[in-house]
Amino acid sequence: MRDHEVLAAFERIYRDNVGAITRFFARRCVDPQLVGDLTADTFVRAMTSYATFNPAKGSASSWLFGIARHTFAAHAEQSAKSGELVRRVGGRRELDSDELAELEARIDAERPGRALLERLTELPELEREAVELVHLCGLAPREAAEALGVPKGAMRTRLYRAMARLRAVVDDEVEAR
């Protein structure tokens, strides 16, 4: 593959997934600059490790969501250590006002998704992430299994269990009203 073909292949992956990855972070952070930084960090990591990506082992989406999860986990760990919000990873440019407005709109649009994630806090972490990847990010259960590094066969069971628990939570809430 020639240089321009390599770049074109990666650009296709970027363009196909950047929206979903941005929304993934927009459900977790309300600071548009931070959403932009985490999205950028995810793709920087993807670009520098693209040589290890093997399409035979999983889709580009599941690979990228796997990286996004690690990126967010690293950010959360750093935030917890320093006891404050950690902005910046690696000298990224400040977004201009148009970009900030775009990301604010996305953060706003993800409000229902954030609310769902808050409800899911009752669930074990893996089940919560499985529900998010399949029902909010649009990944196939197989892709979600690849992103989470769990056996594909176990993914449907986890999803079924998670949805059953979620229904029970909603039923309890309705009953309590």
Add this chain to the structure above:
Amino acid sequence: MSKFEDNLWAELQHEHGQALLQNMAKRQSRRTKRWIGAAAAVVVLGTGALAASTYFGGAPPAYAVVDNPDGSVTLTVREVQAFEAATAELRKHGIRAIAVPIRKDCSWDEWFKIENIQLLDPDQTSAVEWNMDDIYQMKIHPERIPADAQLVLSAIQRGRGLQFGAGYARGEMPKCVPMQGS
């Protein structure tokens, strides 16, 4: 595409595009070395076989035979197909050789018709000299093929690669070469 997404792509390409290309080039180099390593292992087993990663660009012919000024010919193999046509092409260039497939279901009786050639460490008497700088290519020295023998070139497509073998046969020619481990 939004402005954020377009600007981010421009930034990524500018700041990290080179790293991506370098890593991909390293991966390609590692893969080639792995193929050569695999070939060495096969040769140790005595098959006289070499493996090479193959080119699937579409346009180049499956094989090409070119005459060299020193009387040798250069055979370039891109894809394993049309063994009879390959044999005819070699003969047209004055090479007493046949091209046959390596097959899992090939009888071991066929194997015993061949005297293998050491491909990775050829000496001045070897009729086949592999070009280690372009592992799709081999130089064939027709004058080194024993007078009473024919050169047998064998090949198989393995995934995205090719595996080659070479040897001499006398009398009845093999129709195929059994695959190692089959």
